[in-house]
Amino acid sequence: MREDDTNWFSRWEEGLPSPEELTPLSQTLITPDLAMAFDIRNPHSNSPHHQIPQPPPPSNPLPSPGNPSQPNSAEFADSGELGSGTAGEEPARTLKRPRLVWTPQLHKRFVDAVGHLGIKNAVPKTIMQLMSVDGLTRENVASHLQKYRLYLKRMQGLSAGGGAGSGGGAGGAGLGASSDPATDHLFASSPVPPHFLHSAARTNSDHFMPFVPVPAALQHHHHHQQQMAAAVAAAAHPQLQQQYHRQVGHFGSPPNGSFEHPFLTRQPQPLHRMGQAMQHNPVPGYVEDMESANAAGGRKH
DNA sequence: CCACTAATAT
């Protein structure tokens, strides 16, 4: 009898516009080297202060709809060497990567991963691996996971009964009853399955997938740029309050309008040694489109 | 070693 699941179910479809979003689990962050290649650092004049202008990743040409400027000259200048003045860019080590920008998409992957893993296995390392996001580090996930858990906790205490309401979490992020604007924002934008309440521990491998109906007609159809742009606009937070955060990393918008692939999904990162057995790439390399939330990366350990 | 929480720093 229960099964108020159906409630959120319908909502899911809304949040889940197309299979493209939930198709393959693989996203790619940009590696620092790549980001650097895009960024032409100033020769010197570098203050020994923190805040490396490390202009966020390549900042794909997403000249925001309203930003006419931005000559997208994706010129990969030979990465000859930059002035050594800047705090060493040579050592790919010790490089401070820009703050990870948790875009709704990236967060979506995060939530999906957690949902598919089960609260039990949803630990930073596993999530990170399942996400297969190049550049994502355990710390990144851990930090976000912390916040995410707090968010869930907060919500549970506040709106538990309303099945529908809880489905979308705060329902309209920022609308209706958001617990605190401080905690939502990003979280409220994801489908957040109701199982995330404390307790649902599932071993792994058992998740009910909302079978992807995927009508044949929708199987693969590329949309138009406009559609994409709209989606992005919607996804992008229209609210910019932070100092000067750049949501960089959104697909590339080609100069002439032809849509090109922003990045190739780099998935198989060196599967360095994995002690425990597990981790089979559940999904073969798919050609994932969708903007890549990016961040920086370089692996370390 | 890894995960979790809380506090703190940027």
Place this chain on the structure above:
DNA sequence: CATATTAGTG
């Protein structure tokens, strides 16, 4: 403000 980072504990 959102993340990153650190410290302390299990």
